[in-house]
Amino acid sequence: RAKMNRRGGYEYFTRSMGVEIRERVLLMHALRAAFEHEKLFLVFQPQIDMRDGRVTGAEALLRWKTDDGRFIPPDQFIPIAEYSGLIVDIGEWVLRTACFELVHLRSLGYTDFQMAINVSQVQFSHPLFMQSLNKALEDTKVPPHFVELEITESMAMKDPELLIKTLQQIKQLGMSVSIDDFGTGFSSLSHLQKLDVDKLKIDRAFVNEIQKNSSEGSIAKMIVQLGQNLGLSIIAEGVESEMQANTLLSYDCHIAQGYLYSKPLTRDDLHAWLATR
Ligand code: C2E
Ligand code: MG
Ligand code: MG
Ligand code: MG
Numbered sequence: 704r705a706k707m708n709r710r711g712g713y714e715y716f717t718r719s720m721g722v723e724i725r726e727r728v729l730l731m732h733a734l735r736a737a738f739e740h741e742k743l744f745l746v747f748q749p750q751i752d753m754r755d756g757r758v759t760g761a762e763a764l765l766r767w768k769t770d771d772g773r774f775i776p777p778d779q780f781i782p783i784a785e786y787s788g789l790i791v792d793i794g795e796w797v798l799r800t801a802c803f804e805l806v807h808l809r810s811l812g813y814t815d816f817q818m819a820i821n822v823s824q825v826q827f828s829h830p831l832f833m834q835s836l837n838k839a840l841e842d843t844k845v846p847p848h849f850v851e852l853e854i855t856e857s858m859a860m861k862d863p864e865l866l867i868k869t870l871q872q873i874k875q876l877g878m879s880v881s882i883d884d885f886g887t888g889f890s891s892l893s894h895l896q897k898l899d900v901d902k903l904k905i906d907r908a909f910v911n912e913i914q915k916n917s918s919e920g921s922i923a924k925m926i927v928q929l930g931q932n933l934g935l936s937i938i939a940e941g942v943e944s945e946m947q948a949n950t951l952l953s954y955d956c957h958i959a960q961g962y963l964y965s966k967p968l969t970r971d972d973l974h975a976w977l978a979t980r
Contacts, residue, residue: 731787734767734780738793743767745800746967749976750817750938750960753948758980759958760817762853763801764967765793785825794826795835802843802850804970809849813977819851821883824858828865833872840876847877853904854880856888863894870899881938886926896933903930905956907941913950927954 737743747761767775784790798820805818826832840847852873858866873880881902882895886909909923923939930937939951942961951959968976 727783727786730775730780731783731789733769734783735787735789737767737769738789738796742770743793743796744969745797745804746969747804747973748960748967749965749973750819750958751964752957753952753959754957756980758813758816758977760819760849760851761973762819762960762967763797763804763821765797765821781823785823788825790823790825791829791831794823795839797821798835799839799843802839802845805849806843806845808974808977809845811974811977817849817851819853819881821853824855824861827854827858827869828862833869836873836876836878848879851879851881851902853883854900855883856885856890863897867897867899874899881936886922892929900935902936902938905937905939907939907961910939910941910947910951910961911943913947923951923956924954927951927956931955 744766745763746766747763749758750760750762751757752759765777765781767777767780769775781790784793801818801820805816808816839845840850870880879901880899881904882898882900883904884906885903887906903926905923905926909921909926913921913923927937936958937956938958938960939947939956940960942948942951942959942963944963947961948959948963951957965976
């Protein structure tokens with residue numbers, strides 16, 4: 704009986720793998736077509752100074768709406784874009800589109816607005832990455848100091864030398880860099896200290912964990928202290944309640960992004976939202 708179970712389990716495993724791979728390939732073709740037909744778009748989630756409600760900027764987030772009106776979440780299609788290499792072109796498009804939007808916002812008078820842009824590890828380690836950054840700056844004429852690239856902690860570990868070199872080049876261009884989802888990637892602190900980054904983004908899992916004002920030893924609090932010790936800025940992501948906001952403020956973390964303030968907004972909705980503030 705045990706034997707039969709094992710066999711059954713094995714067959715089930717290979718069968719479901721087959722389905723999974725086929726689905727992935729289908730999704731990859733659909734994603735490529737969507738990208739080529741300009742069906743991908745960006746939304747923008749505001750970032751706020753919780754002390755006075757001032758908008759400091761926004762994070763650009765990619766969206767894919769299929770022809771039958773379904774949204775496929777980025778957590779699902781970004782890995783496919785990375786795996787297939789499509790992320791290089793998509794990422795370049797994201798970068799340019801976000802920079803153009805920033806230029807547009809500046810023309811509307813939002814001249815102190817920071818645009819945060821996610822960069823995938825695959826994109827970042829591509830030999831032409833710096834060239835595409837340069838070109839985006841040239842073509843959009845956006846002032847680089849208002850552009851912030853978000854990299855992930857796991858990226859920080861893959862190829863430290865390439866990372867350090869690329870970070871230096873980004874800094875020379877005048878852009879800033881933040882570490883996204885900080886606290887989830889197990890990067891070593893000594894390594895972090897060597898990286899020329901500007902900001903840590905507390906992962907929303909740790910914001911979610913915040914219970915009461917006096918949560919001694921909360922990970923969010925430790926990250927804020929770590930950032931202060933390293934002279935880095937801090938932003939909390941996924942802030943959903945006043946209690947979380949107040950607790951973060953009591954930790955000396957002032958900048959936040961989350962549903963408490965705004966969901967990610969389409970470009971038009973962002974303009975309308977900004978105009979009411
Ligand atoms: P991320 O960069 O950590 O982005 C933050 C995610 O948290 C976004 O999910 C955002 O919608 C969500 N979020 C923000 N505030 C709240 C909140 O208060 N509550 C909850 N429950 N969620 C909140 P989204 O847009 O689904 O993106 C998921 C991930 O996909 C991103 O995580 C990022 O890793 C990746 N991604 C999105 N756009 C791009 C892109 O243009 N390029 C690359 N390489 N990755 C991207
Ligand atoms: Mg991000
Ligand atoms: Mg994040
Ligand atoms: Mg994330």
